[in-house]
Amino acid sequence: MEPAIIDIQHLKKSFGPNHVLADLSLKVNKGENLAILGKSGTGKSVLIKCIVRLLDPDEGSITVFGKNMEELGEGELNEIRKKMGFLFQSAALYDSLTVRENLEFPLRTLPKITEEEMNKRVEEALQNVDLAAAIDKMPSELSGGMRKRVGLARSLILKPEIMFYDEPTTGLDPITSRGISHLIVAVRKKYNTSSIIITHDIECARITSDRVIVLDKGKCIAEGTIDEVSKSDNNEVKAFFQ
Amino acid sequence: MLCLMGNLVFKYHKQVLFNPMIDNNEAVIVKKESLIKRYLVGMSKLTVFFVHFFKEVFKPPYEFKEFMKQSYRIGNQSFLLVATTAFIMGLVLTIQSRPALVQFGAQSWLPAMVAVSIVREIGPVITALICAGKVGSGIGAELASMKVTEQIDSMEVSGINPFKYVVVTRILSATLMLPLLVVFADTVALFGSYFGVNLKDTVSFQLFFIEVFQKLDFSDVFPAFIKTFFFGFSIGLVSCYMGYNADNGTEGVGKAANSAVVFGSLMVFVVDMVAVQITNLFST
Missing domain, CATH: 3.40.50.300 (P-loop containing nucleotide triphosphate hydrolases)
Structure with a gap:
């Protein structure tokens, strides 16, 4: 075992x-x-x-x-x-940054990541939570459910275990709660x-x-x-x- | 240190002297002890915060982009407020000083006297106080709300050093932007003074500034400029400390913003007092 x-x-x-x-x-x-x-x-x-x-x-x-x-x-x-990825209760998005910048933020810890790779990862993470259209929005423009999904995308961007x-x-x-719950199941399947x-x-x-x-x-x-x-x-x- | 002492005295008065429940000497002694303990804890936390800043500031990676962003917010976005205040300051100082000089027939000294007052003392202190209000409250409230909404925790679990990203950049920006704002404010205040002089007399622009620069000396400008770095540093340090250590909840955000302004302003006077003593020491 x-x-x-x-x-x-x-x-x-x-x-x-x-x-x-x-x-x-x-x-x-x-x-x-x-x-x-x-x-x-x-x-x-x-x-x-x-x-x-x-x-x-x-x-x-x-x-x-x-x-x-x-x-x-x-x-x-x-x-x-x-x-590790951590989805906070309040999603904890950085208010002064756009959705894209929020997602790029953890990527700065990776050594020598190219801009192209960064963009690819951000877009992929947002597609996973079905929020590709919100990429240039500010957190204040998002609903509670959307904030949670962006928070989830951000915590998944480093492909945590x-x-x-x-x-x-x-x-x-x-309905949104059920959507988030199914997203959690999907995350487990996709990222193991x-x-x-x-x-x-x-x-x-x-x-x-x-x-x-x-x-x-x-x-x-x-x-x-x-x-x-x-x-x-x-x-x-x-x-x-x- | 003095700001914490002020806090101690305030709390002591509020909790002990005006508390009807405490009516014997023993209870007062216990309260005093706990306040002294809290004061010492506060002191040690601020010292640790101060030391932590110097440990992080030289260590890579450097958050240059965030530093530039904060410098823009602190410097550029304060221009209008500082310019308006400085212009009024120069104008009012000139108008108020004129009658006293006229009595001695010394109104020709007006540009020089106003310039020395502005450059040595009033310009740096008033600009620092404006920044303690505008910048200090902004930093205090922003950091406190970041803490309350778990944004600082979120940075930490992403493997990013939040102290470096949030605190170091803001303190550095405040330290470097305040001197520039003071130079700008002094210049605008001199224009205000020129305008004030010309309300009653007629002095050419060239003559006014010749008078100003003839009387201004290196020993007027240099110490006043150097102390503005310390003003900026203390405003940044105190407001970041208040915000970063805010209590949870929206009340904590309000308290942090308030404390940042109050103690930031107090620190400006403390630093000014020390700077004047040091300047006098060297000039004698």
């Missing part, structure tokens, strides 16, 4: 007296889509921010591609980050990515995930396929699925 691409052991993270993650362990296998469900404030976003080291955990270990994230220097960390989706369907109407999808949206989890875990108070309270988890006896999990 292939080793897990992400291996988290006994992760703890607190903000003052607030224990957000309490001894959490989980693994993500290559090519797997893992959805993390849970109420607001249960530590879902903190977990993925710890994985990409936007936050430093208090205790525990995070191993990505076989490397302990805490032991990496700045250069090595940036090299690993180039293999791992994708993190932080509440990809929050704030979108059901492993993904962690943070969501409250059961339908999104059902469409996108191979496996689901439910977090409560920073601990995993249920794990399995979405059908298995939905039949759990745990009251917190039941409440979530009702």
Whole structure:
């Protein structure tokens, strides 16, 4: 069996007296889509921010591609980050840049990329999310769903091996949400990515995930396929699925 | 340092002296301790930010395109505001100074006196204060909103150093653009002064500027020009610090913009005070 691409052991993270993650362990296998469900404030976003080291955990270990994230220097960390894509809840597009410039932005980390190659990659990434026509627009001219898709295109432009989706369907109407969920599935097929999808949206989890875990108070309270988890006896999990 | 001290005093007054819940000496001491702790933490964070800037500024890759963009925003887009203010400043200073000189029959000294005032002190300080308002609030609010909307996090996970891209470029632009704006402002203010002189007297353009340049000395121009780099640096540093360390939420954006203007302006006076002392030290 292939080793897990992400291996988290006994992760703890607190903000003052607030224990957000309490001894959490989980693994993500290559090519797997893992959805993390849970109420607001249960530590879902903190977990993925710890994985990409936007936050430093208090205790525990995070191993990505076989490397302990805490032991990496700045250069090595940036090299690993180039293999990761992150779709933020707000899409986090750079307001002062056009869609094209937003997509070109991560490409600056690649050594000696030609302008032709850059244009090709930008156009391809936008075609993947069906937004080729928006290439010269400013982020302020885009709708919420379009911003998410541009954000997704930007996170895919470096052809990552791992994708993190932080509440990809929050704030979108059901039809657009479904579109984004199917896009996540398409991304996995096309790029063979492993993904962690943070969501409250059961339908999104059902469409996108191979496996689901439910977090409560920073601990995993249920794990399995979405059908298995939905039949759990745990009251917190039941409440979530009702 | 002084801006943080001002912040401390303000918070102390607000939270301790005017708080009816704290009515015994022990509670006041505890509050004082926590405020001192917060002051020291703030000081150390600003120092770390300052050191971080110097660590990043010489390290490649250099964000030249972003630096040019910020220089355009800070410099070019402030021209009109600076020009208008400078013209009025020169004009008003001339009109206000004239009666006092007339009393001594010394109105022929007016161009020289106004020029020395503008070049040595008023031009740099007023221009820096305008920039602390316009540029400082812009940088503070922009960086804070970038932080709130996770744009800075997004750069970091893309493997791009956000400090270098966002902070270093803005501080450098502010440092280099402010002196140019001050030179421009001084020039416009002298034109304003020429206009002011000609409201009551008739002085030719050539004579006015001969008077100005005869009295202006290297020791008037050089220290005043050098201190503008420090004005620009302190405005850039403080506003980037406030924006980059803003609290989350829209309230944090407002606070960052406000603090950037208040502490940026305060820093201008602090730097000016230090610069005047150093200049005096060398001139004596």
